[in-house]
Amino acid sequence: MWEYTDTVTEHFQNPRNVGEIENADGVGDVGSLACGDALRLTLKIEGDRIVDAKFKTFGCASAIASSSALTEMIKGMTIAEAEKITNEDIATYLGGLPREKMHCSVMGREALEAALANYRGLTLPQAEGEVVCECFGVTDVEIVRAIKESNLRSVEEITNFTKAGGGCGKCEEKLQELLRQTVSEGLRVIPLKKPVQRMTTLQKIKKIEEVLEREIRPGLRLDGGDIELIDVDGDFVMVALRGQCTSCFKSQTTIKEFVEKKLREQVLDSLVVEEVK
Amino acid sequence: MTNQANRVIYLDNNATTRVAPEVLEAMLPYLTDLYGNPSSMHTFGGQVGSAVREARERVARFIGCEPDEVIFTSCGTESDSTAILSALRANPERRHIITTRIEHPAVKNLCENIATLTGHKYRVTMLKVNEEGLIDMDEYLDALSEDTAVVSVMWANNETGVILPVEEMARLAKERGIFFHTDAVQAAGKIPINLRELAIDYLSMSGHKLHAPKGIGVLYVRRGTPYVPFLAGGHQEHGRRAGTENVASIVGLGRACQLADEKLVEENSRVKALRDRLEDGLLQTIPRSLLNGHRIERLPNTCNISFEYVEGESILLHMNRHGICASSGSACTSGSLEPSHVLRAMGVPFTAAHGSIRFSLSVYNTAEEIDFVLEKMPEIIARLRQMSPFWPGD
Numbered sequence: 001m002w003e004y005t006d007t008v009t010e011h012f013q014n015p016r017n018v019g020e021i022e023n024a025d026g027v028g029d030v031g032s033l034a035c036g037d038a039l040r041l042t043l044k045i046e047g048d049r050i051v052d053a054k055f056k057t058f059g060c061a062s063a064i065a066s067s068s069a070l071t072e073m074i075k076g077m078t079i080a081e082a083e084k085i086t087n088e089d090i091a092t093y094l095g096g097l098p099r100e101k102m103h104c105s106v107m108g109r110e111a112l113e114a115a116l117a118n119y120r121g122l123t124l125p126q127a128e129g130e131v132v133c134e135c136f137g138v139t140d141v142e143i144v145r146a147i148k149e150s151n152l153r154s155v156e157e158i159t160n161f162t163k164a165g166g167g168c169g170k171c172e173e174k175l176q177e178l179l180r181q182t183v184s185e186g187l188r189v190i191p192l193k194k195p196v197q198r199m200t201t202l203q204k205i206k207k208i209e210e211v212l213e214r215e216i217r218p219g220l221r222l223d224g225g226d227i228e229l230i231d232v233d234g235d236f237v238m239v240a241l242r243g244q245c246t247s248c249f250k251s252q253t254t255i256k257e258f259v260e261k262k263l264r265e266q267v268l269d270s271l272v273v274e275e276v277k
Numbered sequence: 278m279t280n281q282a283n284r285v286i287y288l289d290n291n292a293t294t295r296v297a298p299e300v301l302e303a304m305l306p307y308l309t310d311l312y313g314n315p316s317s318m319h320t321f322g323g324q325v326g327s328a329v330r331e332a333r334e335r336v337a338r339f340i341g342c343e344p345d346e347v348i349f350t351s352c353g354t355e356s357d358s359t360a361i362l363s364a365l366r367a368n369p370e371r372r373h374i375i376t377t378r379i380e381h382p383a384v385k386n387l388c389e390n391i392a393t394l395t396g397h398k399y400r401v402t403m404l405k406v407n408e409e410g411l412i413d414m415d416e417y418l419d420a421l422s423e424d425t426a427v428v429s430v431m432w433a434n435n436e437t438g439v440i441l442p443v444e445e446m447a448r449l450a451k452e453r454g455i456f457f458h459t460d461a462v463q464a465a466g467k468i469p470i471n472l473r474e475l476a477i478d479y480l481s482m483s484g485h486k487l488h489a490p491k492g493i494g495v496l497y498v499r500r501g502t503p504y505v506p507f508l509a510g511g512h513q514e515h516g517r518r519a520g521t522e523n524v525a526s527i528v529g530l531g532r533a534c535q536l537a538d539e540k541l542v543e544e545n546s547r548v549k550a551l552r553d554r555l556e557d558g559l560l561q562t563i564p565r566s567l568l569n570g571h572r573i574e575r576l577p578n579t580c581n582i583s584f585e586y587v588e589g590e591s592i593l594l595h596m597n598r599h600g601i602c603a604s605s606g607s608a609c610t611s612g613s614l615e616p617s618h619v620l621r622a623m624g625v626p627f628t629a630a631h632g633s634i635r636f637s638l639s640v641y642n643t644a645e646e647i648d649f650v651l652e653k654m655p656e657i658i659a660r661l662r663q664m665s666p667f668w669p670g671d
Contacts, residue, residue, distance in 0.1 A: 002590075012591070012594065013595075013598070015664065018663070018664045019664075029666070033586075033627045033628050033631070033667055034627045036588065036607070036615075036616065036627075036631050037588070038666055038667070039666070040666040055664075056664050056665060056666040057664055057665070057666070058586065058587065058588060058631075058665045058666055058667055059588050059591070060588055060590040060591055060607075061590060061591055061594050063588075064591060064664070135615070166615065167615055
């Protein structure tokens with residue numbers, strides 16, 4: 001069972017502003033039955049202000065709660081204020097969403113953009129992008145935007161936020177490529193050599209621990225050193241060297257040429273190992 | 278009718294079942310006073326060994342086999358893996374596996390992993406199913422080949438309850454010298470099983486699906502069938518499964534099998550009648566609701582119904598507020614983004630697949646509970662449909 005905040009539960013059980021505004025000034029339709037969630041947002045706009053907002057949502061508790069929260073947030077806002085709302089704002093309003101459900105907040109943001117674009121008679125930039133994920137119809141424009149806005153660092157996170165890659169998985173290589181191209185140059189993302197194996201964070205941690213224990217620690221211990229796994233964030237693995245290794249002037253070589261190489265070979269070839277002092 | 282505070286109406290028995298009071302009673306001495314190791318030479322351990330032996334005999338009687346054909350494992354998944362990998366190792370020159378598209382992940386993912394992790398040295402045929410969840414026997418016959426090492430087909434599907442013709446499939450495999458495994462985790466305790474009359478080589482069962490505790494399973498291996506232990510170590514289970522026996526659970530499983538045998542008639546009459554009452558009531562009172570799976574060839578306790586234009590997790594959470602427990606094949610409940618592979622394999626459209634609810638009953642359910650569910654479900658579905666952008670209206 002998902003762990004929802006009290007606010008999510010409250011908005012799911014007692015959603016605000018359900019329905020459709022007749023003769024709405026702006027209508028935003030996003031999602032589809034095939035995708036498993038969809039949202040129709042209708043707005044009443046007077047002058048530059050949103051005076052009313054209603055929604056209809058097909059989806060899970062997160063989708064309904066995100067829609068309800070969105071309508072509460074934007075009622076009374078000027079268009080300029082509403083345009084600044086991000087999916088993170090919706091999630092924050094709800095006291096957070098499970099990572100796997102962040103795409104529900106993204107759907108809310110997209111519906112708002114679609115409704116405002118409809119009000120202005122404009123076409124959304126997403127519609128102009130190239131569809132990368134055929135299963136869920138997600139474009140490269142949407143993916144790149146999600147990577148930048150939410151600082152995504154792995155394909156798994158892209159899937160959580162956009163649903164791209166959550167179906168047949170054939171687009172994973174393309175997602176990895178988009179991730180590589182988009183992240184700032186300061187981050188090291190390794191080009192894909194073979195199709196990425198899908199692993200949950202827990203699976204990654206278990207596998208990394210196994211390889212550390214079996215392949216890496218024995219070697220380091222011969223030299224009076226050791227290594228400890230500190231954290232795993234997407235494809236980034238944080239480790240701390242212990243014992244003699246702590247003061248070794250070749251610690252970076254150990255990390256990159258030995259530890260990272262082994263973990264890439266035996267866990268996931270996109271892992272980046274970083275030392276935490 | 279109103280729900281009493283903290284009352285739970287448990288209609289999720291294909292996920293797991295309550296431990297029967299008789300089972301718990303049988304287990305307790307082996308968690309307290311009788312803690313000896315069944316492998317010990319002394320009398321204190323010996324009496325525990327006797328209890329394990331008796332439990333093995335009870336399981337054997339339940340599925341119609343010999344006690345030495347029963348291996349106790351930790352769960353159905355372990356039994357599935359052990360059986361399929363044993364068959365492959367016994368037939369290293371054969372590189373073909375036949376299974377179905379509606380298997381439990383324990384078999385489905387194992388077969389997919391065998392193919393990918395061996396660099397596709399193994400070929401896996403996943404048999405299609407029709408809109409009622411039944412396979413095409415002609416497709417099966419075409420798939421059987423001299424290269425086929427093992428066929429693994431579930432006896433009854435966990436999501437729809439649809440019963441597959443494993444007796445006939447096993448016979449056809451046997452005629453061609455191919456090993457046959459069946460995952461009978463959902464079938465055991467709900468329909469009669471008599472392995473003496475069948476050509477099945479390996480069969481998997483799980484204790485917690487028939488009112489024994491979680492963490493105990495059974496693998497039946499027909500005498501003379503090749504076998505490779507999954508766990509190496511001590512000599513337990515005649516060297517076929519190492520590790521000190523989970524004695525209390527084994528005793529509990531033995532007692533659960535005895536009870537299941539006694540309650541098969543009730544399962545097929547009273548429970549089935551309750552299931553039908555629930556199913557007919559839902560289909561009649563809630564428009565645009567559809568039954569998933571064959572109406573007749575089905576376990577007596579299971580019904581899977583789709584409510585079009587609403588999403589399963591939302592339905593479940595509203596049911597949960599009334600203390601009603603069930604499962605959904607919707608994507609959002611599993612952390613996946615796609616709905617049940619079983620319903621998709623049956624060609625259930627997205628309009629319905631996302632809103633599917635599985636109700637699975639047990640001998641502990643009552644008519645009063647079913648009436649309560651029938652009272653609450655229409656308002657839950659109507660409420661969600663009222664906010665669905667796709668709902669065309671009544």
